[in-house]
Amino acid sequence: MAFADFDNDGELEMLTISPFHGEKISIFKKTDAEKLTFTADLLDSDVGPANVLHYTNNGEDYILSANREIDEIALYKVEK
Numbered sequence: 494m495a496f497a498d499f500d501n502d503g504e505l506e507m508l509t510i511s512p513f514h515g516e517k518i519s520i521f522k523k524t525d526a527e528k529l530t531f532t533a534d535l536l537d538s539d540v541g542p543a544n545v546l547h548y549t550n551n552g553e554d555y556i557l558s559a560n561r562e563i564d565e566i567a568l569y570k571v572e573k
């Protein structure tokens with residue numbers, strides 16, 4: 494799990510791998526501050542992400558993922 498402001502609105506989004514060491518990478522965005530309601534965007538599936546890392550470079554957000562099910566290291570650029 495990692496947190497970052499992927500869309501630059503001042504609020505942190507939550508990046509998760511599910512289920513534990515599962516096949517999906519999702520980004521959850523809080524949609525209702527009082528009810529803690531979230532929506533999720535599925536970033537990738539059937540890849541088996543074991544670890545992910547968020548970082549920024551020149552104002553752009555990136556997610557690096559070790560995808561063990563398909564034996565790859567993937568770099569995702571977050572589009573805003």
Ligand SMILES: [Ca+2]
Pocket residue numbers: 497498499500501502503504505506
């Ligand atoms: Ca945000």
